[in-house]
Amino acid sequence: MFQKIMCPVDLAHRDTLDRALTCAADLGRHYGCPVVYVGVTSTAPGKVAHTPEEFGRKLEAFVEDEARRRGVSGEAHVAIAHDPTTEVDDALMRAIADTGADLVVMASHVPNVLDYIWPSNGGKLAEHAKCSVMVVRG
Amino acid sequence: MADESVNQGIPAPEGAAHIIETDYEIGQDNIETKIGPFGLDIHNPVFLISGLSIVAFVAYALTAPTQAADFFGWLRPTLTSTFDWFFLLAANVFVIFCLVLIVSPYGSVRLGGRDARPDYGYPGWFAMLFAAGMGIGLMFFGVLEPAYYFGTPWGDEPLGAARPFTEDGALIPENVEAARRMALAATSYHWALHPWAIYAVVALALALFSYNKGLPLSIRSAFYPILGERVWGWWGHVIDTLAVFATLFGLATSLGVGAQQANAGLNYIYGIPNNITVQVILIVGITLVALVSVLRGLDGGVKVLSEINMMVAALLLVFVLFAAGAGTILSDFVAGLGAYAQEVIPLSNPFGREDTGYMQGWTAFYWAWWISWSPFVGMFIARVSRGRTVREFITCVLIIPSLVCILWMAVFGGTAINDMIADPAGSAVKANVIDSYAPELSLFAMLESLPLAGITSTIGIVLVIVFFVTSSDSGSLVIDTITAGGKVDAPVPQRVFWCTFEGLVAIALLIGGGLGSLQAMVISTGLPFTVVLLLICWAILKGLAQERQV
Numbered sequence: 286m287f288q289k290i291m292c293p294v295d296l297a298h299r300d301t302l303d304r305a306l307t308c309a310a311d312l313g314r315h316y317g318c319p320v321v322y323v324g325v326t327s328t329a330p331g332k333v334a335h336t337p338e339e340f341g342r343k344l345e346a347f348v349e350d351e352a353r354r355r356g357v358s359g360e361a362h363v364a365i366a367h368d369p370t371t372e373v374d375d376a377l378m379r380a381i382a383d384t385g386a387d388l389v390v391m392a393s394h395v396p397n398v399l400d401y402i403w404p405s406n407g408g409k410l411a412e413h414a415k416c417s418v419m420v421v422r423g
Numbered sequence: 424m425a426d427e428s429v430n431q432g433i434p435a436p437e438g439a440a441h442i443i444e445t446d447y448e449i450g451q452d453n454i455e456t457k458i459g460p461f462g463l464d465i466h467n468p469v470f471l472i473s474g475l476s477i478v479a480f481v482a483y484a485l486t487a488p489t490q491a492a493d494f495f496g497w498l499r500p501t502l503t504s505t506f507d508w509f510f511l512l513a514a515n516v517f518v519i520f521c522l523v524l525i526v527s528p529y530g531s532v533r534l535g536g537r538d539a540r541p542d543y544g545y546p547g548w549f550a551m552l553f554a555a556g557m558g559i560g561l562m563f564f565g566v567l568e569p570a571y572y573f574g575t576p577w578g579d580e581p582l583g584a585a586r587p588f589t590e591d592g593a594l595i596p597e598n599v600e601a602a603r604r605m606a607l608a609a610t611s612y613h614w615a616l617h618p619w620a621i622y623a624v625v626a627l628a629l630a631l632f633s634y635n636k637g638l639p640l641s642i643r644s645a646f647y648p649i650l651g652e653r654v655w656g657w658w659g660h661v662i663d664t665l666a667v668f669a670t671l672f673g674l675a676t677s678l679g680v681g682a683q684q685a686n687a688g689l690n691y692i693y694g695i696p697n698n699i700t701v702q703v704i705l706i707v708g709i710t711l712v713a714l715v716s717v718l719r720g721l722d723g724g725v726k727v728l729s730e731i732n733m734m735v736a737a738l739l740l741v742f743v744l745f746a747a748g749a750g751t752i753l754s755d756f757v758a759g760l761g762a763y764a765q766e767v768i769p770l771s772n773p774f775g776r777e778d779t780g781y782m783q784g785w786t787a788f789y790w791a792w793w794i795s796w797s798p799f800v801g802m803f804i805a806r807v808s809r810g811r812t813v814r815e816f817i818t819c820v821l822i823i824p825s826l827v828c829i830l831w832m833a834v835f836g837g838t839a840i841n842d843m844i845a846d847p848a849g850s851a852v853k854a855n856v857i858d859s860y861a862p863e864l865s866l867f868a869m870l871e872s873l874p875l876a877g878i879t880s881t882i883g884i885v886l887v888i889v890f891f892v893t894s895s896d897s898g899s900l901v902i903d904t905i906t907a908g909g910k911v912d913a914p915v916p917q918r919v920f921w922c923t924f925e926g927l928v929a930i931a932l933l934i935g936g937g938l939g940s941l942q943a944m945v946i947s948t949g950l951p952f953t954v955v956l957l958l959i960c961w962a963i964l965k966g967l968a969q970e971r972q973v
Contacts, residue, residue, distance in 0.1 A: 328535065328542055328634065328809045329911045332450040335442055335637025336536065367542055367807075368900075369912040371720025 287312070287417075290320045291362075291386035293377055296333045296343060305392035305421040310355035312390060312419075319358040322348045323380045327369045337365055360384075374409045381414055389418045441969045442637040443647060447655045449639045453908050461916040466908035469660055473667040473906055474924075480672070480944075481928055484937030491940040499791075499943035502950050504779070507787035511773035513953045514790050517620040518771075520960050521817050524627075529967040530814030534627075535634040541810035545819075547726050551807050552824060554729035555897040556622055556800045557614070558736070558890035559681060561831050562883065567856060567865040568613070569836025572606035572781075574843060574857040579780025581609035582769060587844075592858070594847050603840050607755070608762035610832045612770045613786065615763060615825035618793045621956065623820040625801025626808060628959045630816070631966045634809045639909020642666040642798050648962045662955075663905050666798035669948045670905075671921070673796050674898040675928040676942035681891050682706045682933065684863035685884055691864050692880045703930055709888060710926030713895035717918050721807070725896050732889045739882055740834055746873040747838040756833035763829060791949030794956060802904070803897045806911070813967065839869040895925060 292309035294302055313320040326333070326340040334340035344361040352359030362384050366376040381389060393407030407420040455464045465471075484491045503510070524530055533539055541548070553561075572581050574588050584605035587598040628645035638644035643659035650658050682702040690697040716724030744752050776782050808816055839852045847853055851868035855861045870879045899922040906921070907913035932938045 327911050329640040329806065329909075330449055330633055330637050331910055331912060332448065335449075336634070338536070338538070339442075339637075368721035370915050370918075371718065371724075372722060 287316045287318050287388045289318055289386045291323055291384055291389045292320055293323045293391045296324055302392055304423060305390055308421050309390040310357045313357040319360055321360045321362050321384045321386055323362045323364055325364045325366050325369055325373050325376045377410055387416045393420045393422055450908055450910055462914035464907055464913040466906055469663045470906040473664050477671055481931055484941055485935040488936045491937055495940040495943035498947050502947055503787040503791055504783040506950060507783045508773035510787045510790040511771060513957055514617045515771050517624050518616045521620045521623050521821050525814050525817050531812055532967050532970045533812045534630045535809040539810040543807055550729040550733040551726055552804060554732055554893035555803045562887045565831055565835035566839045566869040567862045568610040569606045569832055570839040570852050570856045572609050573602050573840050579784055581605050581778055581781045583778050592847055599844055604762045607759040608766040610836055611763040611829045612767055613789050614828040619821045619824050621793045621797050622800045623817055624956055624959060625797045626804035628963050629802050629805035630808050635970055641905050641909035645959050645962055648965045649958055667902050667905050669795050669945055670799040670898055670902055671925055672941055673945045675925050676938050678706055678891060678929040679933045679938040685887055687863040688867055688884050691867050699934060702933055706926055706929050709891050713892045714922050716896040717899050717922050729893050736886055743838055744834050752834055752837050755837040756830055759829055759833045791946045794952045795945050795949040799898055799901050802901045842872040
């Protein structure tokens, strides 16, 4: 059914990712397809890494660990956004095209009043992405 | 909190850049929390100290306005006249430093490491450089300054050039050419190599220490070679707080003064009443548009607005050029370039000058002003300049904007001067710049002498307003980054806060009085910052030397 699953990960907030990661891995095993873990970073030094190259190395280490623990075939993909807070959605949309994913499994918060003013990342992707999107809440 | 295994110490460099080994983790001093639905990620204590001291200064200016006006009204001119030689010498050092870097082997160091590629293409990059650094200034001083130097009756002609007007305002033909030449040269001096070198130095330091050495994108990082690990403690807190201070007050006071200018222009052209209500509405409008821009982010907001603004400014330039006679103006431009090249050394000489009115009242004042803005503009330029080599960076931040500014002054100022020569008695420019001093009307006075004045003046006002927006939005992003400890991915509500806060400070000062005195305060910070910038030059050299070894 699916050839490639994309799972956006926020390395700075790994504790919130568990449900989405489990979901992505389960689906990957079920459909026998690889999971591409996408991290969005800026070009300026941040909490996770000092350069995009270092971010890539940390992402790869994370992916290796995940893939081994969950028994899926994992790949890492770094997406660069100049202004990550506001451009995550665009970076993820580009990543979908770059990786050729046909299913996105991503974590999102429970909707609140702010979502009426500006929608969450998961919401925007679900609305505009050309492929299937599964938004994992909680 | 982030998983410990992800935030290990910095790995050994792998050849692309020389990362500085430090135990400091970006964001380690931050408070990350949520207030209701709003996330927060603020640096403790820079965010709080900056916010509180800004409120304290505004309260001071509002409750003791005469005292504030007296004190800062005394302080600023005293500094620029006592230390004029220091400002001029320092600016010369920056220009020579930049020019030397272009030709030195250090020029091939790439910001971001050997494999980095530019984040932005040239058009977007240039648009953002101009809009943040100089847009308002060009609009406001483009006509005013050349016209002023040409005919000033107040004894502050640059280098003592002879006035081309008699006491009654009649023209003295034999003085015209020399006066025009000096007017354009003296104006170009203030808008070409020197100010851009000031910005380039700060921007280069910040870009180098963040992109190549992995330090947080904040002003304190440029001091790591000098202060070492102390830069993460109170030394750094003070440096960052000062930078936030200068940026926010610089922007807020410019916003307030700009609203007054725009109101004066609207009154001159459309008869809209010139009062505080209109000015407050203008500030609210500017802040709202800046908010939208800041919400859309760097690429979707700031860059788009900057590009639109540059296109409209370019259209206005081309219109004025052709309406005033392209042939004459372009030959004026070439002559202006030649005049600048010849006069730049006498103009930048701080010793033995007799034209102290010009040197202190304009040059030293400008240098102090540019230097007090340099943390903001420099940091913004650094933010958008990753991937360029040092040589390319300095050429594009120093040489090309200088040429554009000289062209701008030749077109706008040259047209104004021609207008004054053609009809001294009837010239609106002369009436508003020489006979009586209404600087905010100078642009509109010049446009009046050309066809389609109604349309071009409206475009002029819109340009002024949008340039304020682009300063406000880029400034908010810079302040947000500094107060988040160098993180560029702090939650959006924070940048909304700073953008709104700026507008509120401007409104408070406008209504309560105090714009002038706090603007004088900002410019006074130019003196300590000059020392800072000189130290930064040395830090850059050390930093580049390490990069070359990789």
